[in-house]
Amino acid sequence: MTKKNQEYIDNIECMYTCNTCHSHLLSQKDIISRAFQGRDGPAYFVDQVLNIIMGAKEERMLMTGMHTVVDIFCMICQTKLGWKYLYAFEHNQKYKENKCIVERSKIAKEIMW
Ligand SMILES: [Zn+2]
Numbered sequence: 001m002t003k004k005n006q007e008y009i010d011n012i013e014c015m016y017t018c019n020t021c022h023s024h025l026l027s028q029k030d031i032i033s034r035a036f037q038g039r040d041g042p043a044y045f046v047d048q049v050l051n052i053i054m055g056a057k058e059e060r061m062l063m064t065g066m067h068t069v070v071d072i073f074c075m076i077c078q079t080k081l082g083w084k085y086l087y088a089f090e091h092n093q094k095y096k097e098n099k100c101i102v103e104r105s106k107i108a109k110e111i112m113w
Helices: 091-096
Strands: 012-018 023-027 030-036 042-046 052-062 064-073 080-088 098-102 107-111
Touching: 052 080, 064 091, 080 091
Parallel strands: none
Antiparallel strands: 012 023, 012 107, 030 042, 042 098, 052 064, 064 080, 080 098
């Protein structure tokens, strides 16, 4: 794993940060859906997440079929945030590829004025 520099989100009104260490993770415009279910509760389906590291690739049977996923962790504090879909076996789940699920309980909303 290569160590990346921490990235920052700016020029947006609303973003979400890691609940533990407050590093910047995603901006509101990256949220595709708020109606997803994580492992521990409600989750967001998002286009991209910054400042993460990825775990080992695995095939996981989810409610919507078989997917190849990796768990994603905060780069700074290593809290597990959710997972990323790398590959969907079901044709109607292809839209999830390269998108992430982020557990709502792991992130905090920050409003910048
Ligand atoms: Zn963190």
